[in-house]
Amino acid sequence: MTRRRAKVLSRGPDVDDLTPRLRFRRALRLCLMSAVAPGSAQLAVGNRWVGRIALTVYVLLLAGLGYLVWTYRGDRAGIIGLVTDPDVLQVFRIGVGVLAVAWAALFIDAWRLARPLRLTPARAGVVVVLNTALVVGVLGSAVYASRVSTASRDAVQEVFSAETTSPPLAGRYNILLIGSDSGKDRTGIRPDSMTVASIDASSGKTVLVSLPRNLQNVPFRESSPMHQLYPFGYNCGSECLLNAVHTAAENRSDLYPGAVDPGLEATIDAVEGVTDLSINYYVMINLKGFRSLVDAVGGVEMDVKTRLAMFGKEDAYKQTYIEPGRQNLDGNQALWYARSRIQSDDYTRMGRQKCLMVAMLDQMSPQTVLLNATDIAKSGAELLSTNMPSEALGEFADMALKARNTKIRTVSLVPPVVSTVTPDYPLIQDMIKQAIIETHGGDANKGETSAEPESSATPDPSDPTQTPSTDPSEDPSQAAANNVEDLDAAC
Known part of the structure; x- marks a missing residue:
């Protein structure tokens, strides 16, 4: 008896020896095995080398996921930080694409191993529909995950491009x-x-x-460059309102050297002067x-x-x-x-x-x-x-x-x-x-x-914006x- 024949016998009776009903069950089982544990169908009746590699990768991914869950258990901030990290998102996008293609290939191979031509047309149709749905589900999910990770990564890199962090002050x-x-x-x-x-x-x-926005005479802290120009507050007339500070300082790179938007820096200084709060971001x-x-x-x-x-x-x-x-x-x-x-x-x-x-x-x-x-x-x-x-x-x-x-x-x-x-x-x-x-x-x-x-x-009677108070x-x-x-x- 040849080694090839021995291997076939060790995996059970040949598909041609099975009844139509058992062949149908076998086909469904191979599809579901690929869905639950990628590579298990190949390990059972196909190329065992491919099955071992797929199952090993699958187990390693589950172990890695378990490690992350254990490491970040209760650390919601850490989890959110991880899934918004541009480098992590890039690795995730590439990894999801590769794994989805590999998984879809395993489904297709499991369908081949199911020997659909040995099934009745109706049962073969059921197997084809099930297998196609699984392939489309895997690839569709991968495409969606890739789109989300790409859009998130682009948004994070474009919007949150600053590198300097500001620690909380007295816990706030x-x-x-x-x-x-x-x-x-x-x-x-x-x-x-x-x-x-x-x-x-x-x-x-x-x-x-x-x-x-129409607050007048806004003060600046002594540490602010705007304090040099307005030591007694932004008191240059009725047009010098809080929301006009940006316009007044937007071209004053001499006051805020190196600032991308001097007007914004001046507005932050004005808000700090009004509230006596130090602004983190x-x-x-x-x-x-x-x-x-x-x-x-x-x-x-x-x-x-x-x-x-x-x-x-x-x-x-x-x-x-x-x-x-x-x-x-x-x-x-x-x-x-x-x-x-x-x-x-x-x-x-x-x-x-x-x-x-x-x-x-x-x-x-x-x-x-x-x-x-x-x-x-x-x-x-x-x-x-x-x-x-x-x-x-x-x-x-x-x-x-x-x-x-x-x-x-x-x-x-x-x-x-x-x-x-x-x-x-x-x-x-x-x-x-x-x-x-x-x-x-x-x-x-x-x-x-x-x-x-x-x-x-x-109330200041000269202030036309003031209105009588009302009961909430x-x-x-x-x-x-x-x-x-x-x-x-x-x-």
Whole structure:
């Protein structure tokens, strides 16, 4: 008896000796074996050398996955940092492609080993359909995973290209969120909204501090280059507002040598002077690009309190509105929800912007991100610019997930407590420190406590932007979200 014949006999009876029913079961079994343990079909009835290699690679991959799970168990920030690392994403993309092709080849070989020509037409059709579905599933999943990893890698490299990290100060990060709104009728970039998110690094508890864009006489710390020009604050007239600092300094490379955007550096200095908070990072959000993000996640659900105009002074003829009620807003509607000032005002708009932030935070679940990963990654490049390095992504994503389960407190520097024409900056800084103390248990910069700020300041009659205060429970708009201990409840 030859060695080849002995090998065939050792693997059981020849397929021709089996009944049609057993041949069909054998064919299905070979397909499923390839799905559960790649290479097992070849090890059983095919080329054992190929089967051993495939199974060895499969076992090593499972062992590697188990090692990662064990290493990063409980370390959510580490996991997120790993899956957003550009080098890891590149290796993953290449590896997935190679493994998918190899696995598909094993399925096709298992179909060959099943001897479909020895089956009845109906049973052969079932085997072909099953095997084709498995091949398409493997290759389709690989293509999707490759697209997601490529888009994510490109977005991370383009947006999070900074290399310098900024450690938390007294256990907190202070992030400046800027909504940029450049247009044909504007000189330079005029920040449309500015909010400082003061975040506890361990718990994710957050205080949002909103700064009115029309704040005047903003001070600069003595360490700021702008202090040389404006030692008594940015007090060059009614046009010298907080959101005009960027334009005033955008060409002042003499003040900020080496800075890519001197105007942005000056704006950060102004925010630090106003709040007395040291800014770790900034995130500039392109308000028009914001539409792409909202559309990428299928819209955002909002409780619209009052009818909102979706037009400005120049296109009032459109007369289109977002009607009141709980509804899912698409990207364009969400943008107008955040920006609309017709039949409204800056302070009500600031409240709506906070409500939009907390709604996006609540609704951006890991499942939503995973299912829309490609579109989200593509929107990120046109949506964001930041000085946050990619290596900090894991920690901040983890803090964002923690923040979803905490109450977000808000502080807005709005009338009648704060006059935007003649602001009381010591009062402003005390308000911010007190909110952080009550939320986090410590001062934003030094861990010191401060006195309870006065409950209100006398409204400045010369300031036309100041309006009478309203009871939040009676406020039909979302201006009530400006100063609350639980932003979610106010929205």
